[in-house]
Amino acid sequence: xxxxxxxxxxxxxxxxxxxxxxxxxxxxxxxxxxxxxxxxxxxxxxxxxxxxxxxxxxxxxxxxxxxxxxxxxxxxxxxxxxxxxxxxxxxxxxxxxxxxxxxxxxxxxxxxxxxxxxxxxxxxxxxxxxxxxxxxxxxxxxxxxxxxxxxxxxxxxxxxxxxxxxxxxxxxxxxxxxxxxxxxxxxxxxxxxxxxxxxxxxxxxxxxxxxxxxxxxxxxxxxxxxxxxxxxxxxxxxxxxxxxxxxxxxxxxxxxxxxxxxxxxxxxxxxxxxxxxxxxxxxxxxxxxxxxxxxxxxxxxxxxxxxxxxxxxxxxxxxxxxxxxxxxxxxxxxxxxxxxxxxxxxxxxxxxxxxxxxxxxxxxxxxxxxxxxxxxx
Amino acid sequence: xxxxxxxxxxxxxxxxxxxxxxxxxxxxxxxxxxxxxxxxxxxxxxxxxxxxxxxxxxxxxxxxxxxxxxxxxxxxxxxxxxxxxxxxxxxxxxxxxxxxxxxxxxxxxxxxxxxxxxxxxxxxxxxxxxxxxxxxxxxxxxxxxxxxxxxxxxxxxxxxxxxxxxxxxxxxxxxxxxxxxxxxxxxxxxxxxxxxxxxxxxxxxxxxxxxxxxxxxxxxxxxxxxxxxxxxxxxxxxxxxxxxxxxxxxxxxxxxxxxxxxxxxxxxxxxxxxxxxxxxxxxxxxxxxxxxxxxxxxxxxxxxxxxxxxxxxxxxxxxxxxxxxxxxxxxxxxxxxxxxxxxxxxxxxxxxxxxxxxxxxxxxxxxxxxxxxxxxx
Numbered sequence: 159x160x161x162x163x164x165x166x167x168x169x170x171x172x173x174x175x176x177x178x179x180x181x182x183x184x185x186x187x188x189x190x191x192x193x194x195x196x197x198x199x200x201x202x203x204x205x206x207x208x209x210x211x212x213x214x215x216x217x218x219x220x221x222x223x224x225x226x227x228x229x230x231x232x233x234x235x236x237x238x239x240x241x242x243x244x245x246x247x248x249x250x251x252x253x254x255x256x257x258x259x260x261x262x263x264x265x266x267x268x269x270x271x272x273x274x275x276x277x278x279x280x281x282x283x284x285x286x287x288x289x290x291x292x293x294x295x296x297x298x299x300x301x302x303x304x305x306x307x308x309x310x311x312x313x314x315x316x317x318x319x320x321x322x323x324x325x326x327x328x329x330x331x332x333x334x335x336x337x338x339x340x341x342x343x344x345x346x347x348x349x350x351x352x353x354x355x356x357x358x359x360x361x362x363x364x365x366x367x368x369x370x371x372x373x374x375x376x377x378x379x380x381x382x383x384x385x386x387x388x389x390x391x392x393x394x395x396x397x398x399x400x401x402x403x404x405x406x407x408x409x410x411x412x413x414x415x416x417x418x419x420x421x422x423x424x425x426x427x428x429x430x431x432x433x434x435x436x437x438x439x440x441x442x443x444x445x446x447x448x449x450x451x452x453x454x455x456x457x458x459x460x461x462x463x464x465x466x467x468x469x470x471x472x473x474x475x476x477x478x479x480x481x482x483x484x485x486x487x488x489x490x491x492x493x494x495x496x497x498x499x500x501x502x503x504x505x506x507x508x509x510x511x512x513x514x515x516x517x518x519x520x521x522x523x524x525x526x527x528x529x530x531x532x533x534x535x
Numbered sequence: 536x537x538x539x540x541x542x543x544x545x546x547x548x549x550x551x552x553x554x555x556x557x558x559x560x561x562x563x564x565x566x567x568x569x570x571x572x573x574x575x576x577x578x579x580x581x582x583x584x585x586x587x588x589x590x591x592x593x594x595x596x597x598x599x600x601x602x603x604x605x606x607x608x609x610x611x612x613x614x615x616x617x618x619x620x621x622x623x624x625x626x627x628x629x630x631x632x633x634x635x636x637x638x639x640x641x642x643x644x645x646x647x648x649x650x651x652x653x654x655x656x657x658x659x660x661x662x663x664x665x666x667x668x669x670x671x672x673x674x675x676x677x678x679x680x681x682x683x684x685x686x687x688x689x690x691x692x693x694x695x696x697x698x699x700x701x702x703x704x705x706x707x708x709x710x711x712x713x714x715x716x717x718x719x720x721x722x723x724x725x726x727x728x729x730x731x732x733x734x735x736x737x738x739x740x741x742x743x744x745x746x747x748x749x750x751x752x753x754x755x756x757x758x759x760x761x762x763x764x765x766x767x768x769x770x771x772x773x774x775x776x777x778x779x780x781x782x783x784x785x786x787x788x789x790x791x792x793x794x795x796x797x798x799x800x801x802x803x804x805x806x807x808x809x810x811x812x813x814x815x816x817x818x819x820x821x822x823x824x825x826x827x828x829x830x831x832x833x834x835x836x837x838x839x840x841x842x843x844x845x846x847x848x849x850x851x852x853x854x855x856x857x858x859x860x861x862x863x864x865x866x867x868x869x870x871x872x873x874x875x876x877x878x879x880x881x882x883x884x885x886x887x888x889x890x891x892x893x894x895x896x897x898x899x900x901x902x903x904x905x906x907x908x909x910x911x912x
Contacts, residue, residue, distance in 0.1 A: 195869060474906060476899050477892065490884040490911050492572060492899050495892030496876070501885075507867040508880055510887055515854065515872030522853050522869050529851060534867050 178307050179230070179279045181381075182222040183271040186215055186235040186243060186289035187261050191523040192452050192516075195507035196484075199535050204289035205242050208450055209459040215289040216246055221296040222285065225303070232256060232274065233289070234267050259419045264375075265430035266395055266422040269388055272381040273403045282381040283310055286427075291374065292448040292459060299445045306378035306441050309346060317387065317432060318378040319349070321371025321440040322447045327361035330451065331372040332428065334440050335364075345442040352433045371440060373428065374447050387431045395422045395430070452516050453500045456482050471503070480513070507534050555684050556607070556656045558758075559599040560648040563592055563612040563620060563666035564638050568900040569829050569893075572884035573861070576912050581666035582619050585827055586836040592666040593623055598673040599662065602680070609651065610666070611635060611644050636796045641752075642807035643772055643799040646765055649758040650780040659758040660687055663804075668751065669825040669836060676822045683755035683818050686723060694764065694809060695755040696726070698748025698817040699824045704738035707828065708749040709805065711817050712741075722819040729810045748817060750805065751824050764808045772799045772807070829893050830877045833859050848880070857890070884911050 189202045197203050204215040212220065219231060228249045234256045235243050243255055256270055268286055275282035285303055293299050306318040321334045337350035352373070356364060364370035389396040398418040405414040423430075432438050448455055457468040467478060471485030475493040485491050485503040493501070500516060502509045511519065526534055566579045574580050581592040589597065596608060605626045611633045612620050620632055633647055645663055652659035662680055670676045683695040698711045714727035729750065733741060741747035766773040775795040782791040800807075809815050825832055834845040844855060848862030852870040862868050862880040870878070877893060879886045888896065903911055 195867075472908075474899060474903050474908060476895055476902060485885075488883070490572075490903075490908065492884060492886045492888075492903070492911075494886070494888035494895050494899055496887055496889060499873070499887070501887055503885055506865070507869060508862075508878075508885060509869045509871070510873055510876070510878055511869075511871035512873060518853055518871050522851060522871055525853060526851050526867075526869070531849070531851060531867065534869075 178283050178311060179281055180226055180283045180285060180303075180307055181230040181232060181275050181279070182219070182226045183268070183275075183284050183286045184215065184218050184231065184233045184289045185264065185267055185286065186233050186239065187258055187267065188288070188290060189261075191520045194519055194523050195504045195509050195534065196502060200238065201242065202239070202290075203450065205239070205246060208456065209292055213246055214291070214450070215243070218287065218289050218291070219247055219250070221293060221299055222303075224296075225300050226285070228254070230279075232271055234258060234271055236261070259416050262419065262422050262424040264427040265388065265392060265425045266399075266419060268377075268384060268427050269395055269399045269422075270402070270419070272385050273399055273406065275381040276385070277403075277406050280382070283307060284377070284379060284381050284384070286377040286379075288375055288449075290450060291376075292446075292450055292455075294446045302441060302444050303378060305346065309340065309439055309441070310378055310380060313437070314380050315383060315437045316379065317383065317435055317438045319432065319438065319440050320374055320376045320443045320447075322374045322443045324361075324365050324370060324372055327358060327365045328372065329355055329358055329361050331355065331374075331449075333361075333364050333370045334373050336369050336371065336440055336442075340439060345444065347440050347442075349432075349438040349440050352428065371442065372447075374443065374449065376443075377427070384427075384431065387435050391434045392423060392425065392430045395425075398422050452519075453482050453484075453502065453511075454513060454516060456484065482513070555660050555688060556658055557603055557660045557662060557680075557684055558607045558609060558652045558656070559596070559603045560645065560652070560661050560663045561592065561595050561608065561610045561666045562641065562644055562663065563610050563616065564635055564644060565665070565667060566638075568897045571896055571900050572881045572886050572911065573879060577615065578619065579616070579667075580827065582616070582623060585833065586669050590623055591668070591827070592620070595664065595666050595668070596624055596627070598670060598676055599680075601673075602677050603662070605631070607655075609633060609648055611648055613638070636793050639796065639799050639801045641804040642765065642769060642802045643776075643796060645754075645761060645804050646772055646776045646799075647779070647796070649762050650776055650783065652758040653762070653780075654783050657759070660684060661754070661756060661758050661761070663754040663756075665752055665826075667827060668753075669823075669827055669832075671823045679818060679821050680755060682723065686717065686816055686818070687755055687757060690814070691757050692760060692814045693756065694760065694812055694815045696809065696815065696817050697751055697753040697820045697824075699751045699820045701738075701742050701747060701749055704735060704742045705749065706732055706735055706738050708732065708751075708826075710738075710741050711748045711750050713746050713748065713817055713819075717816060722821065724817050724819075726809075726815040726817050729805065748819065749824075751820065751826065752805075753820075754804070761804075761808065764812050768811045769800060769802065769807045772802075775799050829896075830859050830861075830879065830888075831890060831893060833861065859890070 186204050193203050196206055205213050207213050228251055232254045233243055236258050240257055309318050310316050332355055333353040335350040336347035338348050340346040402414055402418050405411045448458055460468050462468050466480040468482045472490040473483050477495045478493040480498040481496055482500045483491050489503050491501055498513045500511045500513055563581050570580050573583055582590050584590050605628055609631045610620055613635050617634055686695050687693050710730040712727040713724035715725050717723040779791055779795050782788045825835055837845050839845050843857040845859045849867040850860050854872045855870040857875040858873055859877045860868050866880050868878055875890045877888045877890055
């Protein structure tokens with residue numbers, strides 16, 4: 159698996175992140191039903207074109223590409239989505255696609271990536287990010303990553319997160335409370351505490367305080383540092399990672415992965431490490447971020463017309479307000495006297511849902527399972 | 536155009552209507568937008584399978600077929616719909632499809648049919664009916680037609696209508712008030728008056744009175760009698776019909792039709808003749824009748840489930856009540872928190888409408904025209 163990439167790496171590094179060997183780790187193991195009927199088991203959110211001409215995972219890789227070459231870009235996904243990942247990211251070297259035998263949340267996922275990076279590059283720095291968030295503009299994101307990389311270069315023990323300044327009192331995100339600024343740097347702070355998803359009043363207080371950020375799940379750290387932190391706080395996971403590390407590039411790799419990975423504790427990197435470690439820093443995100451958590455995100459991403467509608471595709475409406483309407487392939491949606499609904503047409507299935515009830519999509523998907531409508535899942 | 540059909544006619548007549556040469560005249564010139572997106576300019580309601588495996592026009596012809604053979608079945612339609620009519624009614628003799636150059640309402644339509652029938656059969660009796668109503672059971676309909684035919688045989692001056700006992704205070708139909716019963720026959724009456732579409736209170740009174748019927752637009756009379764009545768009440772129409780009669784089967788027919796027909800007054804047979812003539816009788820319809828005037832008719836025709844939904848096609852719903860949902864070709868409709876809506880999916884267009892707003896479908900169709908979405912019209 160080792161390739162001689164000194165040449166291209168340095169070229170790219172010079173363009174983006176100084177002397178640092180920065181690797182991009184794209185977490186793309188998600189399934190999720192919130193975008194049914196567009197998302198399916200075989201086509202989760204990261205593979206959809208929800209905002210723009212490219213899919214979320216394509217946008218994620220392209221966002222890093224000017225600074226991080228394909229040889230240092232990694233995608234962690236699973237067998238079920240490997241073919242689609244290859245199809246959507248033809249430039250990704252096959253050996254840089256890591257397949258989890260099963261989902262164990264982000265701590266084992268990041269650990270798995272870390273041991274691969276270290277095999278290539280003992281001083282690797284990791285930029286870890288989900289495959290299915292919207293971030294704009296790309297250049298501002300790369301500048302922010304540069305800042306985070308500098309913090310890590312300055313002190314290799316630092317664990318850096320990006321914090322998104324809240325724009326509304328969301329009860330759906332975890333929050334990070336910032337502490338002192340780092341050596342007077344603007345926009346970089348020690349983390350004081352992590353806060354669980356708050357209730358409405360608490361979220362309002364966070365918003366007013368001005369010292370809280372949304373935890374957007376994008377991280378920068380040394381690969382060795384995160385492994386050391388796992389050794390400290392989750393030795394069970396670390397032990398199995400070490401065993402895997404011993405098999406890298408060997409014939410028993412696949413078998414070992416199948417044996418060790420499912421036995422790892424399923425835990426997020428936040429719980430496993432960040433909430434316990436010292437030297438955790440937050441960089442205030444200067445970019446626009448959206449986790450595209452549900453169809454309603456389309457209104458934020460695409461805007462609304464004077465009737466409050468967000469339309470993607472052919473639509474003709476009379477007395478239609480506050481709707482999110484999406485269609486493709488020239489299929490027309492006609493609406494009459496419809497308010498605050500989500501209408502999504504795909505070739506084999508159409509969703510009509512009240513906006514308020516959107517979280518019940520998983521209920522609908524469960525019902526499809528019960529009815530045996532597997533072809534629509 | 537004349538064919539020797541004495542043999543088969545009599546055979547069939549014996550099966551159905553005694554010695555009478557009964558002809559079925561199916562009026563199929565309708566366009567209409569109330570069933571968009573399923574109905575289109577090129578595929579109006581009579582060509583749709585709204586209730587059952589056959590289209591409305593197929594059901595209409597099949598309903599008469601045991602008693603009236605194809606040679607005595609006539610369809611009045613227009614050039615735009617002739618190919619689809621031929622496709623759907625392969626047994627209809629080509630010369631029995633009459634093409635109106637333009638729509639002039641039912642009086643000229645029926646007059647045009649009458650002159651053709653008389654050319655074949657000087658004593659022809661006509662059963663006139665729209666192509667796009669639901670009538671059940673077929674056999675009861677044929678028995679009722681038999682009764683009407685008997686009334687006409689008894690007195691060739693009679694103009695017989697079917698009257699449907701109202702089941703709710705409809706403000707959408709014209710009403711017929713019955714007078715004395717005909718010679719003590721059960722279910723057959725002289726017509727006292729015709730009543731325009733009433734307001735709600737009046738409709739309630741009609742319903743309570745028990746002596747009012749919905750005018751369902753199904754008639755039985757001698758072809759010569761209706762021509763004579765047109766001569767009396769609408770001499771302008773009659774004069775042009777006579778000129779056309781003179782060209783039947785001749786080379787100048789098409790040209791004459793194009794010249795005369797559009798110049799005829801556009802008027803319904805009800806206004807032109809029935810509301811003015813004496814000897815108009817009503818037979819109480821013993822059959823179930825529905826004009827399938829809008830998508831809401833589907834609930835009457837197909838029934839509703841325990842949630843008040845009428846579903847035709849694949850559907851999976853959570854918190855879905857009082858909806859009419861229609862889809863085909865295995866396309867799935869998923870609904871969430873939706874009440875009292877009409878959802879109709881077709882391959883290239885989907886309608887989502889509030890039930891209350893259904894009459895605005897024409898508004899939607901007009902908007903499609905304005906937007907230049909001709910492919911959906």
